[in-house]
Amino acid sequence: MTESNAAAGSLTRPCVKCRAQEATLDSRSQPVCRDCFTKFIATKCIKQVGILGKETRPPPPATKTGGPPTDTRRYLLGLSLGVSSTALLHLLNGNVEFQLSRGRSAPFDLIVIHIDASGDDSSPDTEAILARYRARYPRFTFHCVPLSSAVANLDLSSLPILSKEDEEPKDPHWWKTLPTAASRTDVARLLTRQALLAQAVTHNCQALLLGHSTTALAELTLAEAAKGRGFALPWVVQDGFAPSLPSSLLLPVPHGGGDGEEGVTGDGEEGGGDDGEVIKEVLVYHPLRDALRKELVIYAGLVDPPLTELISNTRENKDDRAVVSHKDLSIEEVMLRYFAEVEESYPSVVANVARTTGKLVRAGEGPGGERCGLCGMPLDEDGDQRWRGELGIQERSAAGTGGRLCYGCERSTGG
Amino acid sequence: MAPALCANCKTERALIKRPKNHAKLCKACFIAVFEDEVHHTITSSQLFYPGEKVAIGASGGKDSTVLASVLKTLNERHGYGLDLVLLSIDEGIKGYRDDSLETVKRNAAQYDMPLKVVGYEELYGWTMDQVVETIGKKGNCTYCGVFRRQALDRGAKMLEIKHVVTGHNADDVAETVLMNLLRGDLARLSRSTSIVTGDSRSEVKRSKPLKYSYEKEIVLYAHHKKLDYFSTECIYSPEAFRGSARGLIKQLERVRPTAILDIVRSGEDMARLVPGESPSSCACKGQKRAAMAPAEDDVGGCGSQNGRTPGNEMAAMDKQLRENEANEGLEIDVGKAMSESKMSGSEKQRDLPIRSGNGASKAVPRQVRGNCKRCGYMSSQDICQACMLLEGLNKNRAQIQI
Ligand SMILES: [Zn+2]
Ligand SMILES: [Zn+2]
Ligand SMILES: [Zn+2]
Ligand SMILES: [Zn+2]
Secondary structure, three states, X not given: OHHHHHHHHHOOOEOOOOOOOEXXXXXXXEEEOHHHHHHHHHHHHHHHHHHHHHHOOOOOOOOOOOOOXXXXXXXXXXXXXXXXXHHHHHHHHHHHHHHHHOOOOOOEEEEEXXXXXXXXXXXXXXXXXXXXXXXXOOOOEEEEEEHHHHOXXXXXXXXXXXXXXXXXXXXXXXXXXXXXXXXXXXXXXXXXXXXXXXXXXHOOOOEEEOOOOHHHHHHHHHHHHHOOOHHHHHHHHOOEEOOOOOHHHOXXXXXXXXXXXXXXXXXXXXXXXXXXXXXXXXXXXXXXXXXXXXXXXXXXXXXXXOHHHOOOHHHHOOOOOOOOOHHHOOHHHHHHXXXXXXXXXXXXXXXXXXXXXXXXXXXXXXOOOOEOOOOOOEOOHHHHHHOOOOOOOOOOOOOOOOOOOOHHHHHHHOO | OXXXXXXXXXXXXXXXXXXXXXXXXXXXXXXXXXXXXXXXXXXXXXXXXXXXXXXXXXXXXXXXXXXXXXXXXXXXXXOOOOEEEEEEEEOOOOOOOHHHHHHHHHHHHHHOOOEEEXXXXXXXXXXXXXXXXXXXXXXXXXXXXXXXXXXXXXXXXXXXXXXXXXXXXXXXXXXXXXXXXXXXXXXXXXHHOOXXXXXXXXOOEEEOOXXXXXXXXXXXXXXXXXXXXXXXXXXXXXXXXXHHHHHHHHHHHHHOOOHHHHHHHHXXXXXXXXXXXXXXXXXXXXXXXXXXXXXXXXXXXXHHHOOOOOOOHHHHHHHHHHHHHXXXXXXXXXXXXXXXXXXHHHHOOOOOOOOOOOHHHHOOOEEEEEEOOOOOOEEXXXXXXXXXXXXXXXXXXXXXXX
């Protein structure tokens, strides 16, 4: 006590947390040292991982013979290769290392999936980046899955863009042909999420971890509200079970595939082996929900060696690009710019947005409740009824077998 | 390039690109479609009953002028059987209302509707000029905002009219949805999206027939119908959250024109997801009357319609939230922490500084929802804000007279 006070006395700007080191950073308008800052971020993350750990009891044995040890939890991390998901990966790795260093077993297995929405096959560029990740975090398994193949089985016959040309085989990257940047970005994001959930099921994972910061969740809240998906917001922003997936999305996992992953088998025994019909519930968690994006950016630069080495620079400088036309902007980009400003001046307001959405009730999950054919979220029967034929918005006759779409997905795919 | 034909009638030349969905229409079809949509809103929400006496809150601005014009047209075309009256509020600011009141007077003649102008002096015993004289320029926005919020209701009550319609448009509602998401006020989010406000306890019901109409289309409608309106730039700057939300909505509209309507839809849906807030509205299946919400915190179309605190409320709220976080971090008293988290969970919103600009109203214990003990106006407190302010003013006047 006296020691640290003495130390604090000799410092020009002591850290408010430890009072033992010089403060070099501002965290939530308080001067803190580098160590306390990284600890602060780690604590926020590990707290959430701890909550998830209580939710997920160890999974049943994958196979009766020679499966992996089954007393571990199994999570899937969606890696966008951006700052936040990379920071989450680093923190999860640190958590595992810490437990192992204490002589305990690893608290969870982690499979890292990057959904590649860019091209046909995972581009050599992406593979090179992933190689750097693999080298740095050898304990985890990394996969790159092209978005087009991940959602190839999704029944999208109700989408007008696809039902129009019945004869031709559908473009595997059909979403790229949508007329506006707002629609293309929206649909690619929805499909990526669906693909990650499907991967979590096929990899027998109990939870999907996403790197969303507080700021990203605030952006997501307002962006989805702006796209007419207010009804689904609690499902998207809160932690908890995802609505169950359409079975068409659940691709069988390649048995003993050459991707170096062992111990993942497709046939969960509790399903009685009927091919891929087992629909499991997946938890979706956002362990970085209490950290601001700007804090994660600082964090990425503070760890040794900095995470900035991993993160591809080509992906980040998109934000700096001058706005050419509003036609080329997505709603996500509008929100990104908006919250970058709000976060700078009013960080607590940003945090409050996600907290507020956390209080909304998840609705539409009841038995027999229909799901949107694209985003998979529960449909809002009452709202749709009320807005039927409303107000200059063209109504689309529900055709195809892909089922109905939610209001927001109708909007994004309607042109 | 051949002139494009109207997408609706396919005979006339398309002259108007609808802001709502970029459909290309001729002038006649645009006007017809605009009116049809308001009619659809009125009938699907069953806003009126035959023979109802309805006051149109008229400021002389574009929204209320278009509302008066459309309601007159629809009332005649579809035989609503409404008894329409124009109701104008005079704040008593010398020079400020002169032009707009002249506009309303001309509207009354043009639409052949009776006009009633009610002054703050009549309603409160104080004109805004007198308020400013007494308390100075600083903080008088709070008074004007609070008085204005109740003025239409009180004015209608004086005329024994039980229904006031206002010109709030889709942009206003969308703005309010985003604003309340930003300040984390779910209770207000829930209330602000409903088309009808005022519940069984309030004597005056309020509704917004232009709730789904785009501001830009209202301007176009006024232009093409050659309506006589007074274009005022609001003399007040909007409160920070509303200003921020407004800027965001303009950007979103540029990216995707339907965004405004989509936000309104989201707001309506989210209102049904607020714990403890009229879940009954989802039982309506779009058939029954729209659920009513108390009018206390109605949307303020123009920034001036809401009381606002001077200074930057976003900064103030940020500070308040940070203090809450700090307190939660330090909280050792488990009982208190638990009761706090319970409160924030469902029951009520924390009383943030935005809501009560002056210290006075903080001292009053909040009740769930009730009526002002003094004037009977709906209030979440024992004594409504207007009565609180009036009490202060009257004390002041007494002192001056002594
Ligand atoms: Zn420190
Ligand atoms: Zn959808
Ligand atoms: Zn036409
Ligand atoms: Zn009162």
